[in-house]
Amino acid sequence: MAAMVKIIARAISLANAPMLSEAELIVRAKEWSETLCGIIPEERLRDSFNRAIRDHKGTFAISAYDLKDAWWEVRKDEVKEQSARREQELRDLEMKALQPGFEPCSYCFGCGFRYTIKQEHNGRHYTGVIKCQQCDHWERRMQWSKK
Ligand SMILES: [Zn+2]
Numbered sequence: 001m002a003a004m005v006k007i008i009a010r011a012i013s014l015a016n017a018p019m020l021s022e023a024e025l026i027v028r029a030k031e032w033s034e035t036l037c038g039i040i041p042e043e044r045l046r047d048s049f050n051r052a053i054r055d056h057k058g059t060f061a062i063s064a065y066d067l068k069d070a071w072w073e074v075r076k077d078e079v080k081e082q083s084a085r086r087e088q089e090l091r092d093l094e095m096k097a098l099q100p101g102f103e104p105c106s107y108c109f110g111c112g113f114r115y116t117i118k119q120e121h122n123g124r125h126y127t128g129v130i131k132c133q134q135c136d137h138w139e140r141r142m143q144w145s146k147k
Helices: 002-014 022-036 042-055 064-098 137-146
Strands: 113-119 125-131
Touching (some): 002 022, 002 042, 042 064
Antiparallel strands (some): 113 125
16 A cells, blocks of 8 residues: 555656645555556556556556556566567577587487377277476476466
8 A cells, every 4th residue: 555655646746736635645545456456466566657657648647547557568578578588598499409419308309298108907008199207398398487
């Protein structure tokens, strides 16, 4: 709530609009918080506000709607950044594979899948493709998806 009070006071101040009393600020911060709860994580309010300022056009004070829109922009950029980073890692991996002396996983050859032949209970054999557990391919994938 304190963060929201600060943001609203800043928005009003930046627009040269008449400042609210402290009690009014708290009422408004409550309304904004209730409206934006579940949309913007509290710890990202400041990022959203900074983005809203950056993208703001006109002289009206930044509204709760501006904050919401700014948050989507922040997320869009973050997702874009993430996928660019992953692509770069894949390119790095490919480059690494081209280096002399590079030895790919001898089970999956770096693709993450390998053939397996399994004996079923009925004595028949099952031939199929499973995820390779002999190298760190999937572990790396997990790390990428977390970034
Ligand atoms: Zn492997």
